[in-house]
Amino acid sequence: MTENNGSLPAPAPEMPEWEKRFRAPRVSLPDWAEDAPDRALFVSNATGTYELYAWDRASGAQRQATDRQNGTTDGVLSPDGESIWWFSDSDGDEFGVWMRQPFGGRPDGVADEPAAPGLAPSYPAGLALGRDGTAVVGRSTDEDGSSLHVVRPGEAPVEIYRHRESAGVGDLSYDGSLLAIEHTEHGDAMHSAVRVLRLDGSVVAELDDTEGGTRELGLEVLGFAPVAGDSRLLIRHQRRGRWEPIVWDPLTGEQTELAIELPGDVNAEWYADGSGLLVAHSFEARGELWRYDFAEQALTKVETPAGTVSGATARPDGTVEYLWSSAARPPVVRSTAGGVVLDPPGMKAPASVPVEDAWVEGPGGRVHALVQRPAGEGPFPTVFEIHGGPTWHDSDAFAAGPAAWVDHGYAVVRVNYRGSTGYGRAWTDALKHRIGLIELEDIAAVREWAVTSGLADPAKLVLAGGSWGGYLTLLGLGVQPEAWAVGLAAVPVADYVTAYHDEMEALKAMDRTLLGGTPEEVPERFEASSPLTYVDAVRAPVYISAGVNDPRCPIRQVENYVDRLAARGATHEVYRYDAGHGSLVVEERIKQVQLELDFAAKHLG
Numbered sequence: 001m002t003e004n005n006g007s008l009p010a011p012a013p014e015m016p017e018w019e020k021r022f023r024a025p026r027v028s029l030p031d032w033a034e035d036a037p038d039r040a041l042f043v044s045n046a047t048g049t050y051e052l053y054a055w056d057r058a059s060g061a062q063r064q065a066t067d068r069q070n071g072t073t074d075g076v077l078s079p080d081g082e083s084i085w086w087f088s089d090s091d092g093d094e095f096g097v098w099m100r101q102p103f104g105g106r107p108d109g110v111a112d113e114p115a116a117p118g119l120a121p122s123y124p125a126g127l128a129l130g131r132d133g134t135a136v137v138g139r140s141t142d143e144d145g146s147s148l149h150v151v152r153p154g155e156a157p158v159e160i161y162r163h164r165e166s167a168g169v170g171d172l173s174y175d176g177s178l179l180a181i182e183h184t185e186h187g188d189a190m191h192s193a194v195r196v197l198r199l200d201g202s203v204v205a206e207l208d209d210t211e212g213g214t215r216e217l218g219l220e221v222l223g224f225a226p227v228a229g230d231s232r233l234l235i236r237h238q239r240r241g242r243w244e245p246i247v248w249d250p251l252t253g254e255q256t257e258l259a260i261e262l263p264g265d266v267n268a269e270w271y272a273d274g275s276g277l278l279v280a281h282s283f284e285a286r287g288e289l290w291r292y293d294f295a296e297q298a299l300t301k302v303e304t305p306a307g308t309v310s311g312a313t314a315r316p317d318g319t320v321e322y323l324w325s326s327a328a329r330p331p332v333v334r335s336t337a338g339g340v341v342l343d344p345p346g347m348k349a350p351a352s353v354p355v356e357d358a359w360v361e362g363p364g365g366r367v368h369a370l371v372q373r374p375a376g377e378g379p380f381p382t383v384f385e386i387h388g389g390p391t392w393h394d395s396d397a398f399a400a401g402p403a404a405w406v407d408h409g410y411a412v413v414r415v416n417y418r419g420s421t422g423y424g425r426a427w428t429d430a431l432k433h434r435i436g437l438i439e440l441e442d443i444a445a446v447r448e449w450a451v452t453s454g455l456a457d458p459a460k461l462v463l464a465g466g467s468w469g470g471y472l473t474l475l476g477l478g479v480q481p482e483a484w485a486v487g488l489a490a491v492p493v494a495d496y497v498t499a500y501h502d503e504m505e506a507l508k509a510m511d512r513t514l515l516g517g518t519p520e521e522v523p524e525r526f527e528a529s530s531p532l533t534y535v536d537a538v539r540a541p542v543y544i545s546a547g548v549n550d551p552r553c554p555i556r557q558v559e560n561y562v563d564r565l566a567a568r569g570a571t572h573e574v575y576r577y578d579a580g581h582g583s584l585v586v587e588e589r590i591k592q593v594q595l596e597l598d599f600a601a602k603h604l605g
Helices: 017-023 400-407 425-429 437-452 468-479 496-502 505-515 523-529 531-537 555-567 586-604
Strands: 031-033 036-044 051-056 062-064 075-077 083-089 096-102 123-129 135-141 145-151 158-163 167-172 178-183 193-198 203-207 219-224 233-237 244-248 255-257 265-270 276-283 286-293 298-302 308-314 320-325 332-335 340-342 356-362 365-372 380-386 411-416 456-466 486-490 542-547 572-577
Touching: 017 400, 017 586, 031 075, 036 075, 051 083, 075 123, 083 123, 123 145, 123 505, 135 167, 135 505, 145 167, 145 178, 158 178, 178 219, 193 219, 193 233, 219 265, 233 265, 244 265, 265 308, 276 308, 286 320, 332 340, 356 437, 365 400, 365 437, 380 400, 380 437, 380 468, 380 586, 400 411, 400 586, 411 437, 437 456, 437 468, 456 468, 456 586, 468 486, 468 531, 468 542, 486 586, 496 505, 496 523, 496 531, 496 555, 505 523, 531 555, 542 555, 542 586, 555 572, 572 586
Parallel strands: 123 167, 167 219, 286 308, 380 411, 380 456, 456 486, 486 542, 542 572
Antiparallel strands: 031 036, 036 051, 051 062, 075 083, 083 096, 123 135, 135 145, 145 158, 167 178, 178 193, 193 203, 219 233, 233 244, 244 255, 265 276, 276 286, 286 298, 308 320, 320 332, 356 365, 365 411
16 A cells, blocks of 8 residues: 655546446437538537537538537527527526527627527427428417417518417428428327418318327327428328328328338338338337338338437438447447447447346236346345336436446336336326326336345335436325335426426426316316325435426425425435426536435435
8 A cells, every 4th residue: 555645646536437427428319401411410418518519521520509508409400501590498497489590600709699580488389490491480388378480581470370288380391381280279288180281370181080189099290201392291190009100191181001010119200302211110118220112112121239229310322320329338329331420529438237128017017127237146225217208218228327326236127107108009098197106006016026036125225216207206205105215306296286387388288188187177186196195104215306497397396395394304305406307417417316326325324
C-alpha cells in the first residue's frame, strides 16, 4: 500500500459502469428530408442534454440545432430539407409553440423565428409539412380541446377543425391536397377514427371502425404514399385482434388488405418509390423487419440481430436503416448495406446482462415478464421495474436504469401486465374501469413466481416505476402492503381525482375512457383506483421524485399524497426537480438513479 504525501493529487475514482451507460453519447434514428435525403435530423445527448442535431450526409457535417436548459427532442425537417421545425416549451411543461430555423443554422445572435405566427401556445397535436411551404399544425388546450390550423407562408393561420375530444394531424398527401387526421369525436380516446379532409376543412372520406364509439376498434394514420399522383393512405387497424396495416384510397374508397400473416403487432411505412412497405413486426418483446412487395404480395425478411428494433426507415436506394439494441447490448444505428450509420464519438456504453423470459399464469391469462439476473446465486434482492403507458410494453432493449440495479446485485423483473401493447387487442383493452387493480393482479402473480422459483428474496422486494409505473408503485404499496419492502415512484399519479383536474386535456380524455367517466360521474371508480385511497395502509419506505412542471402527473396531486404520508409519520423521501415528465439532462438522470439506489440500500440493509 502506498501513501499520498501531498505532493501528488489522489487519482480520481473510476467512473462506475452504470454511470457510463447514462453518460455515453447516444443518437436516435436519423430522420431525412423526403426530397433531400442527404439532409437529416437526429437527437443526441452528446453535450449532456438531449438536443436536436442537423446532419449533412453528403459532406458529413453535423451541427447542434437546439440548445436549451431542459433539452429538445421534438423536431421535423421540411420535405425540401431547407428548414427545421422544433417545438419550444417552458422547462418541460410540453406547452408552447413551433419554432423554425434554416437547415444550415442562423448567424450568431440571431434567434429562431416562430414557425406559425398567430397561433397561441398549446400542447402539440401533430404537424405535417407540405412541399409548397404549407403546414398543418395540431393544437390541444384545456379550454378549447383540439384544433387544426393551415399555415401558409405569409398568411394568417386558418382553423379548419375543432372538437372538444382529442384529435391530431396524421399526414399530408404528396401534392398537399389531402390531410389525414385521427379523431375521437365518439368519446373513446383509446380507439381513434380516421378522416381525410381538403385543406379548406371539407370532408373527403371517413373510416370509423368504432362505429360511433360502439366497438373497441382503433385506426392509426401511418402515411400517404410518397409518390406524385398517388392518393393511397397507409393506416393500421385492429379488426383481427392486433395492430396491422391496410391500404386505403380515400378518393375511391378501396381498401387493400395485405398478406402479412405474422403473429403479434405489425407496423409499416412506405418504401420511397411506393412499391412496397417496410414492415416492423413486434412479438413477445422482440422486434424484426420485413419488406412487403405489392407486386408479389409477399414478405421478404430484412435481416437484423435478435433483440429490439426501436425504429427503421427505408432509404431512397432501397437500403434500410434501423436503431437496434438488446438488453445486453447498447443501441446502434445500422444499415442493411453494412456497418454503422451514425456512431457518436466518445465513451461507449458498457454491456449489461441479457434478459430471460418468464411466462406466468395470471388471473387474465399468461403474463410475460423479462428477467435480468446479477452474478451469483439467488435469491436476490429484486426490483420490479414497472413500465409506464399504460399502453406500452417492456422489450428486449437496452435500458440503463435496470442495468444499474443489476450492477448493484439486484435482480430486475419487468412485467407486461394487462393493458400492455404487443400481446393483442384483448390484452391491451382488458384495462377498463378497475384500472391499476388489474395490473397489480398480474404483478402479484409474477411476484409469487419470482419468490417460489428462488429468484427473489421475499424480504427484499422493491416496487418501482415511472409515470404509469410510478402510479402502480404507489397503488401497489397501499393495496399490497405486505408484499413490498421499498417503493420507488417517479413522476406518479398519486391522487387520481386531483390529477384528473390538473392534467393536460388529452390525458383527461384518456382517463374518461379508462374509467368510464369523470370523477363526478364515476366517483367510486376513481376512489378505488387512486393511491391516495390506500395511503394509510402503506408500510414500506417510499421514495418519490416529481417534476414541478409536469403536465401529465402534476405536482399538486403528488403533494397531496406526500402530505398524507407526513401526517402519520410514514417513512418517505421526496425529490422535486425543475422539469416536466422526466428530464432530458443526463446529469439529472444520474442523480435520480443514485438517489433511488441509495434509498433502497438504506432501507433494505
